[in-house]
Amino acid sequence: MNPSPRYSLGAIILHWLMAILIIANVVIALSVEGLPKPEAMYWMGIHKANGITVLLLAVVRIFWRVTHPAPPFPATMKPWEITLARITHTAFYFLIVAIPLTGWLFVSKASGGKPIDMYGLFNFPGFPFAPDRDVAEQVAGIHEVLGLGTLGLLALHVAGAAKHMFTDGFVRMIPGRAAATPGPN
Ligand code: HEM
């Protein structure tokens, strides 16, 4: 068990880096409509590179989570709050893999496996698929639903974090601020 009542620094850095990239990606995806084509293409290029970065960081993060268990929940949390937090966090772990993976799959399917430009630094390979518009569109639909679904989950998550901070007096995802009384894990 992790003796620290806070998350490890690695978990904190990964959490905030990924939160920024994911929120930026939803904002970009929702903002490009109506932009002139070259600008929309530019921003969707950033969206794709951000998304692949999230997928790579998700692998690191899951490995980190397995090797650095989360701190125990504070004793002040009610069992239903702990259950809700666990469900929300598990759903997020699913989404940080499923959203970029579906994006990578459908873009590969639409383009016949064209590589993804990573901020002009290097190319990330596409899946070597034969192009298929219909399948690409179906997977794109799943990608969009999951991508927008993060917003609902995020609202719940931020409400929980705000309640813990203002009502219960603890913040465990910021270095240096800890829960007063650790409870069950
Ligand atoms: C889409 C963006 C986000 C994702 C995917 C995400 C995901 C997660 C996950 C998976 C955990 C659990 C960590 C673990 O136990 O391994 C967590 C914890 C946490 N997140 Fe987020 N998060 C996001 C955005 C935010 C935002 C915007 C806030 C700020 C209000 C926030 C505040 C927190 C806090 C305070 C915790 C610790 C909860 C606790 O003390 O138990 N997160 N987040």
Ligand code: HEM
């Ligand atoms: C953090 C990861 C990601 C998030 C949160 C995300 C989120 C979203 C959302 C919410 C939409 C739908 C916008 C709308 O309804 O108009 C979208 C569309 C799109 N995403 Fe992602 N995405 C991610 C990763 C990726 C990746 C890795 C790729 C490809 C490599 C990608 C390619 C696209 C494309 C091309 C569209 C436009 C789809 C269309 O026009 O039908 N995304 N994304």
